[in-house]
Amino acid sequence: MRPVCERCDAPLAPDSLAARICSYECTFCATCADGDLAGSCPNCGGELLTRPRRKG
Ligand SMILES: [Zn+2]
Numbered sequence: 001m002r003p004v005c006e007r008c009d010a011p012l013a014p015d016s017l018a019a020r021i022c023s024y025e026c027t028f029c030a031t032c033a034d035g036d037l038a039g040s041c042p043n044c045g046g047e048l049l050t051r052p053r054r055k056g
């Protein structure tokens with residue numbers, strides 16, 4: 001699990017609700033994903049979804 005946004009280097013904690021991830025595990029923050037990226041991964045074109053939080 002990547003600890004930072006690939007685009008703006010914002011820190012993304014394992015339990016962060018602001019983390020977005022595509023099916024290839026490209027990781028972005030909510031600000032980038034919901035803003036400039038408009039929900040699409042700039043690397044592979046996949047859909048960016050809320051990253052499941054690590055449990056325990
Ligand atoms: Zn970002």
Ligand SMILES: [Zn+2]
Nearest residue numbers: 022026041044
């Ligand atoms: Zn991707």
